[in-house]
Amino acid sequence: MSDTQNLTVVQAVRDGLYSEMREDDDVLVLGQDVGKNGGVFRATEGLYDEFGGDRVVDTPLAESGIVGAAVGMAAMGLRPVPEIQFSGFMYPGFDQIVSHMARFRARSRSRFSLPMTLRAPYGGGIRAPEHHSESKEAFYAHEAGLKVVIPSTPYDAKGLLAASIRDPDPVIFLEPKLIYRAFREEVPEEPYTVPIGEAATRREGDDVAVFTYGAMTRPTLEAAENLAEEGIECEVVDLRTVSPLDREAIVDAFERTGRAVVVHEAPKTGGLAGEITAIIQEEALLYQEAPVKRVTGFDVPYPLYALEDYYLPTAARIEDGILEAVEF
Amino acid sequence: MSVFDRAYDDPVRVLDEDGEVVGDVPDLGDEELVDMYRHMRLVRHFDGRAVSLQRQGRMGTYPPLSGQEGAQIGSATALAEGDWMVPSYREHGAALVHGLPLKQTLLYWMGHEAGNKAPEDVNVFPVAVPIASQVPHATGASWAAKLRGTDEAFLCYFGDGATSEGDFHEGVNFAGVFDTPTVFFCNNNQWAISVPRERQTRSATLAQKAEAYGIDGVQVDGMDPLAVYAVTAAALEKARDPEPDRPRPTLIEAIQYRFGAHTTADDPTVYRDDDEVERWKAKDPIPRLETYLRSEGVLDDERVAEIETAVEERVADAIDAAEAVARPEPSELFEHAYAEIPPELRRQREEFAALRETRGDEAFLEE
Numbered sequence: 293m294s295d296t297q298n299l300t301v302v303q304a305v306r307d308g309l310y311s312e313m314r315e316d317d318d319v320l321v322l323g324q325d326v327g328k329n330g331g332v333f334r335a336t337e338g339l340y341d342e343f344g345g346d347r348v349v350d351t352p353l354a355e356s357g358i359v360g361a362a363v364g365m366a367a368m369g370l371r372p373v374p375e376i377q378f379s380g381f382m383y384p385g386f387d388q389i390v391s392h393m394a395r396f397r398a399r400s401r402s403r404f405s406l407p408m409t410l411r412a413p414y415g416g417g418i419r420a421p422e423h424h425s426e427s428k429e430a431f432y433a434h435e436a437g438l439k440v441v442i443p444s445t446p447y448d449a450k451g452l453l454a455a456s457i458r459d460p461d462p463v464i465f466l467e468p469k470l471i472y473r474a475f476r477e478e479v480p481e482e483p484y485t486v487p488i489g490e491a492a493t494r495r496e497g498d499d500v501a502v503f504t505y506g507a508m509t510r511p512t513l514e515a516a517e518n519l520a521e522e523g524i525e526c527e528v529v530d531l532r533t534v535s536p537l538d539r540e541a542i543v544d545a546f547e548r549t550g551r552a553v554v555v556h557e558a559p560k561t562g563g564l565a566g567e568i569t570a571i572i573q574e575e576a577l578l579y580q581e582a583p584v585k586r587v588t589g590f591d592v593p594y595p596l597y598a599l600e601d602y603y604l605p606t607a608a609r610i611e612d613g614i615l616e617a618v619e620f
Numbered sequence: 621m622s623v624f625d626r627a628y629d630d631p632v633r634v635l636d637e638d639g640e641v642v643g644d645v646p647d648l649g650d651e652e653l654v655d656m657y658r659h660m661r662l663v664r665h666f667d668g669r670a671v672s673l674q675r676q677g678r679m680g681t682y683p684p685l686s687g688q689e690g691a692q693i694g695s696a697t698a699l700a701e702g703d704w705m706v707p708s709y710r711e712h713g714a715a716l717v718h719g720l721p722l723k724q725t726l727l728y729w730m731g732h733e734a735g736n737k738a739p740e741d742v743n744v745f746p747v748a749v750p751i752a753s754q755v756p757h758a759t760g761a762s763w764a765a766k767l768r769g770t771d772e773a774f775l776c777y778f779g780d781g782a783t784s785e786g787d788f789h790e791g792v793n794f795a796g797v798f799d800t801p802t803v804f805f806c807n808n809n810q811w812a813i814s815v816p817r818e819r820q821t822r823s824a825t826l827a828q829k830a831e832a833y834g835i836d837g838v839q840v841d842g843m844d845p846l847a848v849y850a851v852t853a854a855a856l857e858k859a860r861d862p863e864p865d866r867p868r869p870t871l872i873e874a875i876q877y878r879f880g881a882h883t884t885a886d887d888p889t890v891y892r893d894d895d896e897v898e899r900w901k902a903k904d905p906i907p908r909l910e911t912y913l914r915s916e917g918v919l920d921d922e923r924v925a926e927i928e929t930a931v932e933e934r935v936a937d938a939i940d941a942a943e944a945v946a947r948p949e950p951s952e953l954f955e956h957a958y959a960e961i962p963p964e965l966r967r968q969r970e971e972f973a974a975l976r977e978t979r980g981d982e983a984f985l986e987e
Contacts, residue, residue, distance in 0.1 A: 320767070346767055352797055357756050357790030364706075364760025367745070370767070372760075384786070391750045392757065398956040400746045401737035405959055436957050436965075460959035489962060536962035 299479045302472040304446035305335045305411075308453035309373065311483040313343055316371060319457055322349040323358055323375030332377055333413055333472055355385035359410065363392045366408040371457055379414035379466060380423035386431075393462045394437035409456040409463045414442075415507050415557055417470035417604055419597040426594050427506075427558040432464045433535035433567070439463045439488055440535040444509040446477040448532060451486030459488060468507035489533045491541035497525030500617050501545035503568050504555040505531040508605060512555050515610035524618055534564050542568055543575045550581035551617045557604050560588040582620030587613035622863075623854045624836040624870065628828040631839040631875055634846035637903050639911025646850040650918045654927075656697055656845055657913060660689040660906050662931045663713035666722060667880075669935050670712075670729065674884040678943065682729045683710045687843070687879035690905025691807050693717055694848030695874070698856055699775055704743040706758040706776040708751075710807070714777065720744050722935065726942035733956075734948065743772070751812075752782035755791030755804065762800040762859075773801045773859035775852070781812025783829060784820045795869040796833035801859035803852065804871045807842065809878040810900075814891035830871035842874030843905040846912075877903070950976065950984075 299307060313319045320343075321336055327350035330337035340348040351358050355376055362372040376382050382389070389410070396406045416425035432440045441456055441463055443449040449467070456463035494509060495516050504512045509530045516526035527545050531538060546552050552572055554565035565586040572584055587605045595603050623632060634643040648656075667686045673679040685692065688710070696717035699705060705718045712725045719742040728735025728747060736746040745761075748754035758776030765772045782788050783806060795802045806826050810817050823829060830837025836858075840851040855870035862868045877900035881888050888897075913919040954961060954969040961969070975983070 349798075352790070352793055354786075354790040354793065356787050357759075357794050360753065360756025360787060360791060361760030361763060361794050364757035364762070365764040366760075367757065368761045368764035370764045387750060387753060387787075388756065391753055392748070396746070397959070399733070399736050400956075401733055402956045402959075403737045403740070404746070439958075439962075536964055539964060 295481045296478040297481055298476045299446045300473045300476055301443065301446050301449045301467070302333050302335050304449040304479050305453060305467060306337055306339070307479060308450035309336060309339060310342070311450070312454050312457045313339065313347060315483055318369065319371045319373060320347040320349065320365075321373045321375065322351050322362065324351060324353050324377050326350060326375050331375065333469065335411070335467070336375070355381055356388050359385035359388035359393060362408050362410070363388060363396065363406060366406040366462070367396060367404045371407045373409045373411060373457060376410065376412040378424045379412040379428065380426040382412055389432070389438070389464070390435050394435045397461065398437060405460045406462045407460050409453070409459075409465050411465045411467065413469040413472070414466040415468045415470055416594060416600050417507065419600070422596060425600065427556070427589065429466055429534050430558060430563050433564060437462070438535065439533065440466065441488055441533050442466045442468065442506040443532060444468065444471065444506055444530050446479050448486050448492070450479050451484050452488065452532065454483055455485040455488050458485065463488070466506070470507040471510065474510070486532070489536045489538060491532055491538035492530045493527065493541075493545070494530045495526060495528040497527040498549060499525045500551040500553060500614055501527045501529060501549045502553045502555060502610070502614060503529050503531060503542060503545070505534060506557070508555045508557055511605065511607040512610050514607040515614060518607065518611055519614055524614065526614060537567065537571065539571050539575065542571050546572050546576050547579045550579050551620070553585045553587060553610070553613045553617050555587045555605055555610055555613070557589045559591045560586055561591050563588055582617045585613045585617045622866075623851055624838050624866070626838065628825045628837055628839060631841045632847045632851050633841045633844055634850060635844050635908050635912050637908065639908045639915065641912065643847060644850065646846055646853065648849070652697070653913060653918060654923075656693050656849070657906075657909050657919065658927050658931070659693045659697075659713065659717055660845065660909065661927055662934060663689055663692070663716060664906060665931050666712065666935050666938075669939065670726070671880070671884060673939065679726070679730050681883050681885050683883045684878070684880040685710050685713055687877045687900065687904070688807055688809060689713055690845040690908075691842035691848050691874040691876050694845035695775065695805055695852040698849050698853035700773070700856070702743065702772050703856065704745065704761060704772055704774045706745040706754050706761065706774060707747060708754060708778050708782070709747045709749050710779070711777050715744050718742065718744055722938035723941045726938060727945060730942060732945060732948055733952070734945075752778055752785035752787040752791070754778065755782070755788050756794065758802050758804070759791045759795045759798075759800055762795070762802040763798050766798070766800055771860050773803060773856045775803045775805055775856065777805050777807060779812060780806060780808040780810065780817050780820055780826060781815065782806070783826050792830070792833050792835070792869070792871060796835045796867060799862070799868050802869045803855040803859055804869065805852065806871065806873045807876060808873050809876050811878065811882070811888070811892065813882045813886060825873060827871060827873040835867040835869045835871060837871045837873070839873045839875060842876030843903045843908065845905050845909050848874055950981070
């Protein structure tokens with residue numbers, strides 16, 4: 293048993309970067325304020341002192357330049373880990389993400405691969421200004437050639453980040469900033485990976501399967517505990533990767549319960565909940581006891597913070613959603 | 621004095637429009653000069669054949685390059701074998717000089733993805749269609765070389781329209797900040813489809829945009845292959861082996877003209893005058909170099925005729941070879957999205973295979 297440290301999610305991200313940079317000289321970090329400042333959320337704290345300005349690079353303020361330069365670096369065999377300061381600012385780099393990051397391998401018939409991991413804090417709940425709270429993982433999950441990973445615990449944050457950096461293909465690694473510092477967990481000091489594409493069962497139960505990921509995992513678990521007091525046992529599945537989805541885990545949990553609720557903070561229309569519902573329809577229709585319930589953000593621009601509590605799914609909303617599925 | 625110490629609107633010239641020497645002839649051997657001439661003749665002929673193949677329905681939409689041979693062949697001749705080329709989508713001639721077989725270029729425009737896979741020992745990036753999007757790639761790739769301490773230089777091509785895009789500015793700015801071994805080569809062919817150079821920028825030149833990023837900017841007569849060679853060679857040399865107090869990256873603006881359409885889907889008669897085309901055709905890089913080489917006694921009628929015959933044969937062979945390539949195996953659709961195919965995609969591939977098995981390929985194909 294190796295030594296562990298008691299870390300928050302953002303400390304685990306930092307620890308993951310540190311471990312991978314120690315393991316592999318080809319790993320480097322670039323972005324705005326990632327160097328001396330250590331990142332606006334401190335996700336790269338201390339890395340500059342440890343690895344120097346050639347591997348922890350403060351770039352000009354230019355998202356397309358950051359992603360595009362990382363594409364070029366990765367094509368030449370480095371493992372760049374570009375950071376976009378907030379996922380709401382990924383759009384200036386969107387063309388590079390979908391036109392090149394996702395397609396370089398296919399376009400070159402695998403002569404080039406892009407072992408790059410684009411990190412960004414995402415999601416709401418921290419009273420941030422406009423454009424700092426978006427949850428647009430569906431854009432990237434819709435794009436073939438990318439993988440999209442969203443951790444919900446410190447242990448997973450480090451292990452999934454390591455797996456992403458070591459992956460031969462490009463990964464969009466979205467970090468739920470609402471839980472960056474919400475709790476701690478024992479995290480091994482040594483490097484390890486958590487496989488991309490595998491969901492984790494966070495709670496077992498026979499009455500209803502609740503699928504979620506990222507920051508919504510905690511209110512979902514809270515709702516499940518509350519309902520347990522009323523005798524309703526929820527299976528809570530944390531997807532951890534939204535592309536590729538763990539179909540097997542989704543189908544398996546659904547077949548055992550016959551009922552499903554999907555929880556995410558992203559808007560409802562075109563969101564991952566629709567995809568998960570479709571998987572259930574395609575693979576497990578005959579097990580279905582109730583309509584699949586979606587508890588999500590609304591189809592409105594993410595609100596300024598005075599109203600964000602009303603926008604984000606809460607334990608109470610999730611409980612209502614679960615009750616609807618259970619009582620159908 | 622360095623070739624970069626000059627006014628932005630003072631293009632480097634070696635040969636005038638009549639092939640008379642008006643500048644410093646670069647130090648190239650006779651055979652290298654003949655190779656440049658041969659390559660220009662080759663891609664001019666290739667270009668005509670490619671347009672014709674498109675008209676006959678034997679090739680998809682194709683972007684012609686005629687008029688731009690001087691810039692393409694002159695610049696690519698300056699590359700060392702280990703250097704990298706980062707093209708847009710019109711650099712068939714430059715890519716040929718740097719080792720990409722003509723067959724590959726044909727295959728790509730005939731709709732085969734395999735055309736974009738350069739052989740392992742040919743340092744050419746895949747075609748980039750979104751305008752200017754390859755500029756940050758060139759910066760990143762050359763930055764990687766610098767970080768690793770290798771000495772390749774990177775030559776990145778784009779057009780005049782690309783200089784309006786954010787990616788041009790972001791890529792060149794990064795190169796300036798990180799002093800990467802990159803040469804940005806702007807093929808200013810005067811038109812971004814139908815929009816003239818004057819509508820791209822209020823700047824008097826594109827070369828002067830380098831000033832904003834603290835790198836060298838220089839104009840060259842893009843229809844003078846020897847001038848293009850000289851400028852590109854100097855820029856690549858500086859990228860590889862930086863001079864004190866000079867930035868490694870360079871922005872080259874090569875002034876030239878696309879004689880034909882933007883692509884075979886475009887009709888330039890809608891937006892430009894015949895007079896203008898004729899004026900530029902008088903600057904054609906091919907007769908210009910030919911006149912010079914004849915005056916130097918390097919070329920004569922016999923040699924020119926030999927080259928012409930060889931060029932026609934080589935293009936015909938490449939077309940035969942490309943057309944002999946069968947339609948790609950349809951299952952290839954699924955092969956290169958990821959290094960390891962994810963489970964859902966595997967399912968889609970199996971479903972597709974089962975459908976082909978039961979319904980046959982005629983269920984998919986119209987012909």
